[in-house]
Amino acid sequence: MNAWLKRCYDSKIRGEGQYRGIKGRIIIEKYLREEETDFLDYRIYCFSGEPLLFHVSIDGPGGDYYRIYNTEWKEIPKTDLEADRKTPKIERPDNLGELLEISRKLSQDFPFVRVDLYGVLGKIYFSELTFTPSNGLIVPDPVKIDRLLGDALDLGLYKSV
Known part of the structure; x- marks a missing residue:
């Protein structure tokens, strides 16, 4: 842990x-x-207080697997069929409304933020607010999500910031 404290996690x-x-x-x-226990990492992409999509991450053998859903829990299919086969389907959570409400409250003051919540045994736990997921350097699968996210960002509301 002492080595972690000495690392510089900023732009370097x-x-x-x-x-x-x-x-x-x-x-x-x-x-x-x-x-x-099922352990789901709900990464909810929000724009000016409105959730747009869920990136649901599942730890699995050999890596971090995920599926992407809209706010009505309709899956946005991947183009990488191998990754798709390895990732289990994720049932619509019973507390979807609560996940959406929490993400609305936490994101309302920001033009964009990813609200990260954990789902464990039907309970919701706060993880973090992420302002630059992967520093914007990861190309999502499917690539059309990049356009969807970009189109949702309206910085005109925040000109005075």
């Missing part, structure tokens, strides 16, 4: 200048995952 490593000058800290949180 990932190009994420918003972390420049922040002193590192170690925070120990409650362990949420159990062997036999």
